Amino acid sequence: MIKIKKVLTNNYISKTKIPDADYVINPYIGCPHKCIYCYAEFMKKFTNHTETWGDFLDVKICPQLLNVKKLIGKRVVIGTVTDAYNKYEEKYRITRKILESLLYVNSEISILTKSNLVTRDVDLFKKMTKVEITFSMNTLDDNFRKDTEPFASSISERIEALKILVKNGIKTSIFLSPMFSPE
Template sequence: MGWPGTSRSPGRRRSKRMATTDVREITCKTILTRTGGFLEGYTHTLQPYVGCVYRCPYCYVQALPVHLYHGGAWGDYVDVKINAPERLEAEMARLKKRGKPVRVFLSSATDPYQGAESKYRITRQCLEVFASLHPDRLVVQTRSPMVHRDFDVLKRIEGVELNLTLETHDETVRRNLTPHAPSVASRLKTLDAAMETGLPVRVTISPMLPNDPDTFVETLRDRCHSVVVDTYFDGDGSGGMRTERLQVREMYERFGYGEWYRLGAHHALVDALTASLGAGCVAYSKEGFNRAVRAAPKI
């Protein structure tokens, strides 16, 4: 199977300025990366892009080598892996031939539906490969309403799950802390559409931002099959040290959210979710990201 725009030699790059983001077309030698640890329920991760225009100030990827050795401020660049679909097809075929399990988390270090995807459609082309070559499990993780565009392909992939990030129900909090991310309203609309389509839907409150627990619970009612809550202290891979270095505490204090930056701040929300939705629908951090979700009566 051939894919448009993938005939350039490995390593060659073309750079384009789009708004304030430097978008580069690159080629990759491999696209599936072995994983474990926090994502122990998966065999591989897949990153169609490098970088993320949502610029979430707390994103742990800023502390990883993929960003530290890249050059440029977080959110100012996106590298497009233009040959990702054809690499995926080759790697999936090889794994299948060897009888290896393939459980993919798409994506853990970028958002597969950030702005560049509307032009390049790398994620959609990768989904087409999965629809043909049948992974044992595929979780699509995004905070972008653009995923709605690909519901038709997702429905064809057996074992697919949609994780949609919604860190808070409060649009003011969202604007203060993640001004470049999609609005709360647009994500709620996407959840409604996903449920209507019949996809297995998990809301990832990751990381949890300031919220009113009772309001958040009611906001999520009938909009997902399960929920996972995570925090900086358990979700950044370093017990909160990476987040501390990113000066997130200072940002919280600047907006008057200082009491939310502490161990245990998530308990009230987890308790409210569990009381309303049931323990089987709510999980915390690592357990929640690895637990499978299946389309069932909505919560």
């Protein structure tokens, strides 16, 4: 069973060295999708978690307003070490609150996800200056997906979500990663 706790933060925004990005925003620590290849497990070291990756989720609560001034003209990626649309976002709505602060801010927002919950926020995306939703997808075989990304949305759910976003005029893309070899 997943252990969920709320943790206070004074800032959601972090500077990054990721190529083509200036800042990252991760509304949660941990990720319940529990992908077997997850690269983000190193976050345990920085946050004193001893649980198995995927068995805990810290919901980041920031009482201050987001300092969006520094994001003007910058590229911001949401969801680099968590999925900002993991299923607990439905209850906590942290990602939605962050996006509400980013409305009309002239920055380039990129959201990475494996969850169809992202379609909940279409109304916000439509008001944003520049936003792109990227779905990670590396197979069309949902049995393989279940083995590797057990708690993420199914492939057909992701494709349906993509269609909804496209119909609403939202820029979308697919990140083909990670690639597995048949051997």
